[in-house]
Amino acid sequence: MEQLKLNNEYFNHPIFHKKLLHLNTPAMKNLHDELHHWLWTGSTGGLIPGTSRVGKTTAILSVSDELYTRGKIKIPVYYISIPDRDQHNISSIFKLLCFNENLRVKSHDSADNLSNRFIHYIADKAVERNCQDAVLVVDEMQRLRVKQFNAFAEIYDKLLLLDINLTVIFIANDPEVWQLVELIEEPKYAHIHGRFFMQGLSFKGLTSAADVKVCLNQYDTLRYPKDGLTYTEYFLPKAIETNWKLSSLSNDMWRVFREYQKQYKLESWGMKYFTVSVNTLLSDMLPEYGIDNFDDEMMHECIRLSKIIPSLVRPVK
Amino acid sequence: MKPFHLNMGYLFEQQNESTYNILRRCMICNPGAPLTLIESNLRLIDTKSKSTMDRLRHLKLTPDDALIQVKLPMSYQRQCPQCAKGLYHTDIYILPWLTHCPIHHCELTTICPGCNKSWPDKNELSMRDCNTCGLLTFNQIHLQVLPNLKYTSYTDIEKINYFIKNNSAKKRVVLNSYNIVSTAPYNDPQWWKEVTYMDNLYPSFYVQNYKCVFKDINNELKVIIKSIKKKFSHLSPYEIERYDIKDPDYSNPLVHSELLQTLSSNINTQGRFGKARYGWDYQVMKNIIEWIHLNASENHRIHLEHYHYLDMYALRKLPCLCPYCIALSIWFFYIAWRQYDPFYCRRSMNYEFLFQSGYLGFYPAGEPILTVEKDKFVMDKKFTGWFYRRGLEILFLDILQYMFNLSNRLEKYKKGNRDYYNPKNRPPILDRYCSYDLSNDNFNFYYENEHPLNEFLPPDFQDINKTCDIFHQKLWSRDGPSFDFNITLSSSEFTYKKFNVIHEHFREFVKIRY
Numbered sequence: 112m113e114q115l116k117l118n119n120e121y122f123n124h125p126i127f128h129k130k131l132l133h134l135n136t137p138a139m140k141n142l143h144d145e146l147h148h149w150l151w152t153g154s155t156g157g158l159i160p161g162t163s164r165v166g167k168t169t170a171i172l173s174v175s176d177e178l179y180t181r182g183k184i185k186i187p188v189y190y191i192s193i194p195d196r197d198q199h200n201i202s203s204i205f206k207l208l209c210f211n212e213n214l215r216v217k218s219h220d221s222a223d224n225l226s227n228r229f230i231h232y233i234a235d236k237a238v239e240r241n242c243q244d245a246v247l248v249v250d251e252m253q254r255l256r257v258k259q260f261n262a263f264a265e266i267y268d269k270l271l272l273l274d275i276n277l278t279v280i281f282i283a284n285d286p287e288v289w290q291l292v293e294l295i296e297e298p299k300y301a302h303i304h305g306r307f308f309m310q311g312l313s314f315k316g317l318t319s320a321a322d323v324k325v326c327l328n329q330y331d332t333l334r335y336p337k338d339g340l341t342y343t344e345y346f347l348p349k350a351i352e353t354n355w356k357l358s359s360l361s362n363d364m365w366r367v368f369r370e371y372q373k374q375y376k377l378e379s380w381g382m383k384y385f386t387v388s389v390n391t392l393l394s395d396m397l398p399e400y401g402i403d404n405f406d407d408e409m410m411h412e413c414i415r416l417s418k419i420i421p422s423l424v425r426p427v428k
Numbered sequence: 429m430k431p432f433h434l435n436m437g438y439l440f441e442q443q444n445e446s447t448y449n450i451l452r453r454c455m456i457c458n459p460g461a462p463l464t465l466i467e468s469n470l471r472l473i474d475t476k477s478k479s480t481m482d483r484l485r486h487l488k489l490t491p492d493d494a495l496i497q498v499k500l501p502m503s504y505q506r507q508c509p510q511c512a513k514g515l516y517h518t519d520i521y522i523l524p525w526l527t528h529c530p531i532h533h534c535e536l537t538t539i540c541p542g543c544n545k546s547w548p549d550k551n552e553l554s555m556r557d558c559n560t561c562g563l564l565t566f567n568q569i570h571l572q573v574l575p576n577l578k579y580t581s582y583t584d585i586e587k588i589n590y591f592i593k594n595n596s597a598k599k600r601v602v603l604n605s606y607n608i609v610s611t612a613p614y615n616d617p618q619w620w621k622e623v624t625y626m627d628n629l630y631p632s633f634y635v636q637n638y639k640c641v642f643k644d645i646n647n648e649l650k651v652i653i654k655s656i657k658k659k660f661s662h663l664s665p666y667e668i669e670r671y672d673i674k675d676p677d678y679s680n681p682l683v684h685s686e687l688l689q690t691l692s693s694n695i696n697t698q699g700r701f702g703k704a705r706y707g708w709d710y711q712v713m714k715n716i717i718e719w720i721h722l723n724a725s726e727n728h729r730i731h732l733e734h735y736h737y738l739d740m741y742a743l744r745k746l747p748c749l750c751p752y753c754i755a756l757s758i759w760f761f762y763i764a765w766r767q768y769d770p771f772y773c774r775r776s777m778n779y780e781f782l783f784q785s786g787y788l789g790f791y792p793a794g795e796p797i798l799t800v801e802k803d804k805f806v807m808d809k810k811f812t813g814w815f816y817r818r819g820l821e822i823l824f825l826d827i828l829q830y831m832f833n834l835s836n837r838l839e840k841y842k843k844g845n846r847d848y849y850n851p852k853n854r855p856p857i858l859d860r861y862c863s864y865d866l867s868n869d870n871f872n873f874y875y876e877n878e879h880p881l882n883e884f885l886p887p888d889f890q891d892i893n894k895t896c897d898i899f900h901q902k903l904w905s906r907d908g909p910s911f912d913f914n915i916t917l918s919s920s921e922f923t924y925k926k927f928n929v930i931h932e933h934f935r936e937f938v939k940i941r942y
């Protein structure tokens with residue numbers, strides 16, 4: 112282990128790299144099922160709100176590779192994340208869409224041209240993939256202005272004329288998004304509400320000890336390298352001899368988190384905070400103090416280190 | 429520049445569409461992107477292909493092998509208005525024998541009925557806002573293109589494409605001229621040109637040959653089938669020793685004396701039809717003189733001179749020239765030299781003014797020879813004579829057209845218009861186009877008009893008698909008359925005796941000159 116640390120190979124482990132650590136959570140499965148439900152019933156879109164750092168983006172990006180039609184044809188998914196900008200107009204949405212797909216974008220391009228360019232791009236992909244469905248994921252929706260939703264309505268309408276069904280999935284931060292949603296609910300925006308906000312799914316992190324166990328189980332089964340040791344065994348070689356599993360700590364972990372949850376009225380354990388807590392425990396605390404010395408204090412320290420408390424947006428009542 | 433993604437409009441991809449159509453839908457699906465940008469982007473995406481059209485072809489989602497190998501860059505010039513509205517065009521629309529659209533059965537046009545302008549080329553596409561020929565808007569696509577896309581039948585287009593592809597690939601027989609394929613340094617194009625499906629002149633040849641293919645679709649397509657004449661010949665093996673004429677070495681004094689010896693006899697009998705050729709020459713010359721008298725003027729006196737002394741400087745100074753006299757003189761010198769020394773005849777074309785004015789060679793007349801794989805065959809005397817005479821007529825027309833063209837250019841030059849002349853833009857001689865094949869060991873030659881001369885309509889030359897007289901008077905007053913070869917034919921009656929006399933003059937001229 113020390114030798115590995117010296118060679119820096121030790122730090123190539125996925126748990127040190129946010130992008131490489133991929134855990135399938137129950138919420139992801141729920142999202143996967145719900146999206147298929149939407150797609151297979153011809154839904155035109157929906158809203159997926161969730162608290163900050165809960166893992167919405169990771170979940171949607173993960174799920175977007177696994178969306179299929181009823182005929183088992185993979186559905187192409189297009190993703191944009193809305194940045195906060197000084198100008199909030201329809202043209203900027205088309206520009207963003209084109210830019211994300213490496214279509215030509217110039218400052219003097221008209222909104223019409225940009226919109227048609229993107230629509231033809233989706234149409235091309237539909238023919239290439241032999242799929243008449245398409246999904247557009249709009250992340251950070253809370254940064255949009257109401258009039259900008261017309262851009263998505265236009266794309267949806269035009270694609271429908273080309274016999275392509277577009278489903279627009281909006282991902283938004285809870286609670287910032289609700290103000291915008293309330294605006295959209297006004298009668299003058301009925302065309303937007305009717306298209307995209309008739310259904311939704313509240314995305315949550317880990318909400319029970321069982322959810323925690325599902326995630327910890329993956330530390331006990333995922334291997335690095337692919338044919339090497341499990342994540343748990345990698346950091347705790349002694350666990351091989353005793354057949355110790357990280358998932359055995361799920362109840363303890365959840366119990367400690369519950370204390371924070373009650374105190375700060377947390378809806379769920381956000382995946383970002385959960386992974387940081389577990390990774391700290393697995394890579395630093397347990398190797399340092401030993402499996403047998405695991406206690407609530409150790410877990411408290413890991414949760415504190417995940418910065419779950421400073422990130423809270425709501426005052427504690 | 430980093431390449432960007434180019435939409436190809438795969439949704440509107442249709443069978444056997446032309447590259448022009450691929451470009452059109454590509455431009456429609458990338459609105460606002462100029463053609464130059466699309467082209468430069470394509471160059472970045474596909475570095476191997478050599479042209480935009482090739483690159484576009486390679487980007488086709490479902491490649492069809494219909495006309496891929498055949499480049500018809502100007503095919504956009506003829507389109508079906510209905511197809512153009514539906515964002516479709518195929519290369520076969522340019523085929524002149526196809527007058528009606530195989531899909532809509534309406535007439536193929538060269539003018540867009542929507543805007544009354546010629547169909548736009550790739551550079552003009554973005555400038556048109558016509559809903560037939562321009563870059564269609566999204567709404568036009570939705571209303572005009574999509575509804576018909578699923579219900580359009582391309583069966584007939586497929587049939588024609590299949591037929592063209594299969595027949596054009598066949599290399600059947602090669603027709604050549606046996607005096608010309610010998611060791612002589614001949615690079616001139618032949619006087620005949622086989623019609624292919626792409627030829628826009630006398631397209632009926634092609635259809636004539638493959639009538640059976642068009643039988644079932646012809647009624648709807650209204651393919652033009654003109655009446656075609658046919659000559660045939662039995663084939664005999666080609667005997668190299670007997671028929672080939674060796675290219676003489678002119679630096680050898682013996683060859684020179686041999687030539688003089690030939691000239692002392694009346695007729696050269698070298699080659700397969702040496703003696704008969706003299707008679708054929710006479711027949712054609714007689715026809716030409718009659719034709720000149722008929723078309724130029726009855727009173728026009730033809731001056732046969734050697735004109736080797738003429739140069740462009742002299743021609744620019746002269747007020748006019750007589751195309752008939754010069755053309756016939758050059759033609760006669762060609763056939764006369766050919767009679768006595770076939771290899772010298774091309775060198776006899778060494779006219780100063782021709783080279784100075786951009787001459788690249790005339791279509792030489794010759795006897796036919798047929799190559800079938802490795803075997804060579806010659807035709808019978810009747811066909812050979814006819815073929816040779818037809819070649820002579822076309823040679824004369826070629827020279828005459830050149831002289832008319834030169835005369836025009838000189839006129840323009842005198843008015844200060846100094847256009848650059850591109851010799852490649854020589855006007856076509858329609859009767860060059862023909863078709864041929866082999867059936868039951870017979871060689872069949874298809875053509876439209878028996879006498880190319882009779883079909884040729886010379887440009888109006890006002891008062892040719894006066895022009896001709898002024899030309900020769902000025903020429904003689906400048907250089908003095910050409911005493912060594914100067915014959916005037918004042919009447920249209922051209923007897924065999926006269927022909928002999930001219931040949932006698934020619935022989936004397938050669939003896940003195942060379």
